[in-house]
Amino acid sequence: MIEIENLSKTFTLHNQGGAVIRVMEGANLTVRRGECVALTGASGSGKSTLMRMIYGNYMAADGAIRVSGVDVARASPREILALRRDTLGYVSQFLRVVPRVPTRGVVAEPLRRLGISEGDARARAERLLTLLNIPEALWALSPTTFSGGEQQRVNIARGFAHSYPALLLDEPTAALDADNRAVVLDLILSAKARGAAMIGIFHDAEARDRVCDRTVDVTAFSTGRAA
Template identity: 75%
Template sequence: MIELQNVSKSFTLHNQGAAVIPVMEGATLKVEPGECIGLTGASGAGKSTLMRVVYGNYLAASGRIMVGDVDVAQATPRDILALRRETLGYVSQFLRVVPRVPTLDVVAEPLLAVGVEQDAARDRAATLLAGLNIPERLWQLSPTTFSGGEQQRVNIARGFAHSYPALLLDEPTASLDAKNRATVLGLIAQAKARGAAIIGIFHDESARAQVCDRFVDVSTFTPRAVA
């Protein structure tokens, strides 16, 4: 479902004499439907960069990045938006929302975007919010003023609203208490059971042991410094 072949990425620092920093070389990995792989490697090894390259936020310098039948490395912006709407979900660590939109609609929005009717979308949003212990009195408020942990849970509810065939999870259990962490791990297990292919970053070792089928150490893709 997700397959990277020989992907490389470097950053050009235009404000620092156009210095070029290679961060990834020859990245190759494959995630089958129903499988969750965990990215490992020291801080700065390139875990988040790999996720952003797959999501199309960063343009790869070379290689193929297949998500379903779309090569993200070659896709047009319009194709990438369609891929994100229908196929590829991304739960980042931080919630980014349009101000003043009620939480219930923030969570229902990915379902409306794929044509689910409003009542059904709101029902699913309500089930997710209740499961993640967001009190009902908050559902009609914008999440912009919520606590960090509440915002993270709204973000997770939104990320799991639509049944994406492929998912990127960047530390989805960071800063959650044990009960909510267990709920999120349950959502990940359900997504795997319905056949989602998942790439995740989990710093929490017990979380990663519970949901990951195998690990990929991204430092094997870190270019060696030229002496």
């Protein structure tokens, strides 16, 4: 489902004489359906960079990133947008939404993009908001004024609204209390059970041990070793 082959990434520092920093070289990784792989490594080792490359936010210097057969490293912007709509979800730590859009609409939006009826999308959004303990009184409000934990739960609801075949998870339990953390871990396990391929960053070792099948140290990618 997710295949990374001989992947490399460089950053050019244009404000420092065009210096080129090579942050990743020769990365290889395969994530099968129903598998959750945790990326590990020290801060700055490339975990977030790899996730952003898979999602198409960062361009690869070389190599391939295939998600359900689409090579993100070479895909057109239109192809990447289609992949994100249908196949590849991303639960980030930070909520980025259009201001003044109600919380219910934020969560339902991925479903509406797929052509699902307003009623069905709304019902699915409300079920997830209830499950994640977002009070009904907040559903008609914009989440931009919510607390960090509430915003993260809205982000999680949005990320799990559609049954994406592939999911990227960036610290999905970082700002959560014990009860909501348990709900999120159950959502991840349910996604695994239906066959989703997932890559995540989990600094919460207990959460990582519960939902992940294996870990990959991205530090190895900077030396060109396979993982």
